[in-house]
Each structure stands twice: as C-alpha cells, then as structure tokens.
Amino acid sequence: MKTAIIYVSKHGTTEKIAHQIQQGLGLETELIDLKNNAHIDLSPFDQIIIGGSIHAGMIQNSIKDFYNKNAVSLLEKRLGLFISCFYEGEIAQKQLEKAYPEVLKKHAISIKVMGGEMLIDKMNFFEKLIVKKVVGITQTDSKIKIENIQEFINEMRNS
Numbered sequence: 001m002k003t004a005i006i007y008v009s010k011h012g013t014t015e016k017i018a019h020q021i022q023q024g025l026g027l028e029t030e031l032i033d034l035k036n037n038a039h040i041d042l043s044p045f046d047q048i049i050i051g052g053s054i055h056a057g058m059i060q061n062s063i064k065d066f067y068n069k070n071a072v073s074l075l076e077k078r079l080g081l082f083i084s085c086f087y088e089g090e091i092a093q094k095q096l097e098k099a100y101p102e103v104l105k106k107h108a109i110s111i112k113v114m115g116g117e118m119l120i121d122k123m124n125f126f127e128k129l130i131v132k133k134v135v136g137i138t139q140t141d142s143k144i145k146i147e148n149i150q151e152f153i154n155e156m157r158n159s
C-alpha cells in the first residue's frame, strides 16, 4: 500500500515522529514536508497521513490550507491524523479535536496525540520567553509517546 506522510515541523519533533511512522509502515511510505511542497499530487497514494504541531493552541495554517484544498481527495483515501504537542491529557485531546475538521476526523482510521518536545536550543528568544512564562520550562524536555506512535502504526496497518 502506498502511503504519504504529509507533515509540518517547526523544530523537528513532528518530523522525527513522521520518520518513526515511516519506519513502522515500511517501504512504500513517502515523507512529504509541506514547507517544501506547496502542490502535492495525492493520486499515487492509497493512504495519507497528516501531522502537524501545536503552537499557542493551534495547528499550523499550512496544514489547514492543505486539508481544506484537498478535502475531496482525502475522503477517497485511507486517512490518518496526528499532532505533536507538549501538553497531555484533556488539553492535548482538545487541541487534537480543534486541529482537524469533523468530516476528516470521522473518516480517519486513526487519530492520535503523539506527545512533543521542548527543544530549548532550537528556540528563538521569544519562543524561550513564551515557554518559560506559559509552561515554566527552561530546559529541553521530551514527552514523545512511543506507545501512541506504535498504536497508530498498528491501526493504519491493520484496519
């Protein structure tokens, strides 16, 4: 089955997660960074996975533009959706709910929060200030949820 993992990543965490999904799904899985690919031909793919990260409660606009422009094609494919974010539990779930439209969430085979990382070395001055003030974080920290990535891979493979 041909799969495209279409993602956007600010500091590399969503990209890292996308790579792990690619490894789990195997050979016919292509990684596509939306930053470098404005127009993507979805026709060769049976399965599409979309992943973005959450900043100030929102997924990237480029992810929203992508799914809005391609909604009809996406509904004809097997679909998986995920986010990378640092918050956990109910807040993370609400961020996931808000990140994708109802029609795509209903159609998706798997939808998951994959956790996230705060990579202080990659942040600019303002980002450091925001994460210190809002989350109280001053040092690099990782909360990637390996078990959710594995569940996502299993669900995309088996359903």
Ligand SMILES: Cc1cc2nc3c(=O)[nH]c(=O)nc-3n(C[C@H](O)[C@H](O)[C@H](O)COP(=O)(O)O)c2cc1C
Binding pocket: 008, 009, 010, 011, 012, 013, 014, 015, 052, 053, 054, 055, 056, 057, 058, 084, 085, 086, 087, 088, 092, 095, 115, 116, 117, 118, 119, 123, 127, 130, 131
């Ligand atoms: C400036 C800034 C704002 C953030 N805002 C949120 C947020 O509102 N909610 C959240 O759960 N995580 C937030 N995060 C954490 C990111 O979602 C997390 O670092 C994610 O793994 C980033 O993935 P990326 O490097 O692929 O963009 C924020 C991080 C930064 C640097």
